[in-house]
Amino acid sequence: MNMLREEAMPRRPGKVLSIASHANPRIKSIRALAQVKQRRESGLFVAEGLKLVSDALQQNWPVRMFIHRADAIDQPAIAAAAARSRARGADILAVSGEILAKITRRENPQTVVGVIEQRLIAAEAIKPRADSVWIALERIKDPGNLGTIIRTADAVGTGGIILIGPSVDPFSVEAVRATMGSIFHVPIARLGDEHFQRLREGWSGAVVGTHLSSRIDYRAAEYREPVLLVMGNEQSGLSEALANACDQLVRIPIAGEADSLNLAVATAVMLYEIRRNHISL
Ligand code: SAM
Helix, strand or coil: CCCCCCCCCCCCCCCEEECCCCCCHHHHHHHHCCCHHHHHHHCEEEEECHHHHHHHHHCCCCEEEEEEEHHHHHCHHHHHHHHHHHHCCCEEEEECHHHHHHHHCCCCCCCEEEEEECCCCCHHHCCCCCCCEEEEEECCCCHHHHHHHHHHHHHHCCCEEEEECCCCCCCCHHHHHHHCCHHHCCCEEEECHHHHHHHHHCCCCCEEEECCCCCCECCCCCCCCCEEEEECECCCECCHHHHHHCCEEEECCCCCCCCCCCHHHHHHHHHHHHCCCCCCC
């Protein structure tokens, strides 16, 4: 099931433009997408690299602009992705390497960048399949952690991710980069605390939280499907309210002196245990 997939809508082909100046208003508006406020207002985000833009096209995410280094259009894969984007209404912008470096804030930028419409799923779209696992993240703050969790969620095959409370933007450049394209494959919802508690009340499977003071080894827990895995904030861990909302709390043992695991690492360990019987080489 892919909740993000929609049929491609017939659209008028986009424009083909050659832009030479950093000061061009379009370039300025693309660069402004580095700011969360601009992403929120425009509903757009930037994805870097042909792989990510191709993933977006393949999953039918609306690509609004396809920006490429002018000389790279001779490469067949880039020309094909540009043509596909244009046919779906994206404007095609040929720019210099310097402008791409400005847009991506990187010395060695990718040759392709996409400006894409954001997609989150509504709470009503969270309909867990009987054998699925969903991940709830409480107030996650680090974009690299979120991107890594989205990538891992894609790898193990999860139903989706629920961001609880104020959290980092999944469409920030750093988060999108860290997903390596999985942002286009994993449904993501944002829920306030109360909304999450309502979802939790109706959850038919096990709601399992992770907590450093639990006495239950994560390998000994019962993961009745569909599983809702609840992970805490990087600094403060799981709040009391969310810990109380879980059916059980589990801990990953630590042999050395580290206080805890990194959030993305702990999520990966949990997911591979929960999905143990669902995935194989
Ligand atoms: N100082 C925080 C605390 O006391 O909970 C540490 C938070 S930890 C860096 C972030 C999250 O990763 C935790 O809330 C939990 O969800 C998960 N986590 C990290 N190490 C874990 C472990 N050993 N067992 C279970 N969960 C862990």
